[in-house]
Amino acid sequence: MDLTPEQRAEIDALRAQRTETRRAVAPALEEILYEPIPVLDHGFIRVIDYMGDDAAIVQAARVSYGKGTKKAQSDAGLIAYLLRHRHTTPFEMCEIKYHVKLPIFVARQWIRHRTANVNEYSARYSILDREYYVPDPDQLGTQSRSNRQGRGAVLEGEEADHVLGLLRADAERCYTDYEVMLNEDSDGNKLDENRAGLARELARMNLTLNAYTQWYWKIDLHNLLHFLSLRADPHAQYEIRVYADAMVETLRHWLPITYEAFVNYRQGGLSLSAKGLAVVKRMLDGEAVTQETSAMSKREWRELMESLGREA
Amino acid sequence: MDLTPEQRAEIDALRAQRTETRRAVAPALEEILYEPIPVLDHGFIRVIDYMGDDAAIVQAARVSYGKGTKKAQSDAGLIAYLLRHRHTTPFEMCEIKYHVKLPIFVARQWIRHRTANVNEYSARYSILDREYYVPDPDQLGTQSRSNRQGRGAVLEGEEADHVLGLLRADAERCYTDYEVMLNEDSDGNKLDENRAGLARELARMNLTLNAYTQWYWKIDLHNLLHFLSLRADPHAQYEIRVYADAMVETLRHWLPITYEAFVNYRQGGLSLSAKGLAVVKRMLDGEAVTQETSAMSKREWRELMESLGREA
Amino acid sequence: MDLTPEQRAEIDALRAQRTETRRAVAPALEEILYEPIPVLDHGFIRVIDYMGDDAAIVQAARVSYGKGTKKAQSDAGLIAYLLRHRHTTPFEMCEIKYHVKLPIFVARQWIRHRTANVNEYSARYSILDREYYVPDPDQLGTQSRSNRQGRGAVLEGEEADHVLGLLRADAERCYTDYEVMLNEDSDGNKLDENRAGLARELARMNLTLNAYTQWYWKIDLHNLLHFLSLRADPHAQYEIRVYADAMVETLRHWLPITYEAFVNYRQGGLSLSAKGLAVVKRMLDGEAVTQETSAMSKREWRELMESLGREA
């Protein structure tokens, strides 16, 4: 992640401003406000703004005239109760806004979450920077054999070098040709006075999917927790998971009580089916249940035993 | 609108708090933060929190690292452009949260706007107050003859008195019987030690639709402007319009530049159909167009002439 | 549920129509199409239209040119997999439309699900019928002691009679006064030639919350399953649960494979928190875990033991 001196100065100017407000303030989040948190080789997330704190959830749940409850302990108890019982509306009363820089193929996965507000940098209007994602060698996974949409062991030796070389060369060439078509570089300098230059809305199609884009992304807390429970998860693709992990960290700064409840009720939990629950009950009664007697498919049985930390 | 001393004290405590923040602050909105603005006979709106200011719209539109543009004038120009051309996403980057007290029949109309977050006071869980809406005599409209969903002239004399008397008596009796069924008053005192009391989730069905409810309601600026363009409009029912009017006033405090653009591009404008546009063009060319030569229905022709301030 | 002869004839006319289509057809749902299924004392649900069948889910999941898979068995396996792993988008590809008649206080709870399309009968425009909900005596629950938003034992004897009497009398009187204010009955006959009549949009506020309203309600399958998992559940209020139960039955007619997966993965399952999962693992290892050693609150411990069918 490389900021230009102008970008750094703009961020510093925002960080230097201090104004009084009557609103709820989250002190630990104020500490990192506007500051880019690096993700992948050229990406980042920055918290731009937020609304509410842990007490605001309680305040909304009670539709109260004042703050939440008087005691921090009862706030924690109520927040845990609300999250456990999926009373979602009080969590919708907090909001957060990020500035995110991310590869286009990650952006395409991310945008599938429709319950957020998005304003993306327009390549119809502006020229993208010469920045593209190349994985770390230790992230160069092979196609998984067990999971058709996952990765297995890491590529090694010559094959890894070859792949990295292709990714770099193709992205470089496509970007260079993008400038040639535009007849302009990213600073707006014309390359050849005798050429007209292709429209930006067309030239952009020559970029590769690892090119970086940027957007402002704003979401309420309920939908953020849902996004994080799916994306800050081992099943998520590494390249989006690292963004989600960085956002979980901003959640911890913003709403420490909600963060604890999220870790307990969303991240570390397990969802049992009716058949799975029946199996657990029989096992607790001392029965030696097997896949054959479980009424579950082999795959589900394996998944359940793994989740329970038992041999399948 | 009557606040209890406890409610007044809670509000004052919130208004007295002052904390430093690095976030964008809207000074004129801070002035009225948390303070109830009376609407109808017992209702109110209160701004509880907000995110962003006029510059935040520009900042999002530019996906910028710093604030919006340097000059207020260019911010105004860009905001007008965005609103005129319906570039909606930058407006979604601001958010506002209200506490609203309103009659249930108004709440039912209001909730049809699905693009907001709502947390309503639960009558399954708590007991509603003895408060119900009775219109001012000058709002007691008769059924409109021209518009099947509007009001005409105001009821007068005995009929008006009779209606007001019925509204009061029925709401009172229904509320009293609600307490009898609950076997509890709104302070939680048991009425009769020998009775069990009906569940709150059932007893509430005896209330009339003019009983007051409350909710926290949070919405982004784009959807707020849409709500206001429909509800702060002469076609909206008076009882919801007065809430929308009060919210337009909070908009003026919050985002003065956006407010001006809203008044120009949403509130005072006119949407011409293809046929309507053709008529206007012919009239501007000096042709004496009539309904018969307009290709429009009588009703549309009348509506168009009225909007243009001409005789039909 | 009482249909007028005209309504019965309109429904019969729709049921008599038969047209050829190239679209996917769900034969068992066609059997009950348009036919009202009674709910509560005067309510109903009717399936008005639907899009897709079980194979359409598979077809969308594969983004295929033809139907789903060739074999019913592999369709079932894929649908179970998709539901288990919360791959929600293929389920959004089916849609269903209902006509529902329901008490207003139930409608207010129902409408909180924002991810549906709704068109409600307008009491600004039309006059509601003299129909209101009165619970069966065996549904007249007292306020629950353990759950602040639930019911306990059933009211008995005189108190029950008194409550039922109040509910009936208040609803009757409010409706009668509604007609008086309107100066019109529900057939549109003027009551008194010398009075003007209050506007409909105002008079409706005199009705009680157990008055019946109606709407068309359309939702995609993913959101329907979410609605049903919350409302066809013992924690939901009885008066909305009976509607959800009737809709689960229409689901069974529409999509038999998805219905089976829904029962297994949504209705009968259990969601364990991280702490709850840790407890289950220790118990499976033979440890005698108690609330004190569980790191759970008393309430959560009790809930967990109950779900596992064990003594707390």
Added chain:
Amino acid sequence: MDLTPEQRAEIDALRAQRTETRRAVAPALEEILYEPIPVLDHGFIRVIDYMGDDAAIVQAARVSYGKGTKKAQSDAGLIAYLLRHRHTTPFEMCEIKYHVKLPIFVARQWIRHRTANVNEYSARYSILDREYYVPDPDQLGTQSRSNRQGRGAVLEGEEADHVLGLLRADAERCYTDYEVMLNEDSDGNKLDENRAGLARELARMNLTLNAYTQWYWKIDLHNLLHFLSLRADPHAQYEIRVYADAMVETLRHWLPITYEAFVNYRQGGLSLSAKGLAVVKRMLDGEAVTQETSAMSKREWRELMESLGREA
């Protein structure tokens, strides 16, 4: 647009199926159901399913037990009224599902409309085909001078040839290297037995943004009309406009009455601001208004005069 024989056969099988239904049927849309309509060089749209017809809008608006009105003429009048006055909920009662094949950069613009259901072909799971968009020479616009997000004159001669050559060569090379990294071709044949192959979720990042993707896309009629009013519009980028134009054509087959109203009230109309309306009124009164006396900016004045077909 090239279908494989297998795809053609699958489509023909679907088109050959005929089943009786009690649902509303749109005969002209049935004619083209499932059949791909070519768009751009390799793309298409296909209507996969639909719910409702023109009468269903009326039926929902009336919350009726039977069909819409008896007479086609009054249906048309009501639909025009509803669209003119932005009564949106009855239009939400119809739904349509498309299968679309489109370049990724178009898909990125398209997906910004969040009010639809989408199921995209997964390049984490499967291998994309060797298909990419190259514009027709007469679509090779230069960057517009007047509109920063549009195109001007068409590139000519050598520059055009050079651009087309670069687009082709870069897309080809990136695709070839995609296969090399995967160590697999799109038929699933391994290229080199001694290499492991990169995971699909990674290799896809090497593709260019003009590669084709596919999705199932389902939307209600209200949101479809909104999408079409923005995208079947001269201001939209050509590459998405051709898809929208093809969809307008399917709308005409599906709902002929709504189509007429859409053309009149959405496509051919004009939205006047308060200032614009004031100018029109003054001009109709015979005043010779100029930009200077209009209270409008030069840009807005120019836009208004253009819309009214008058010299600025």
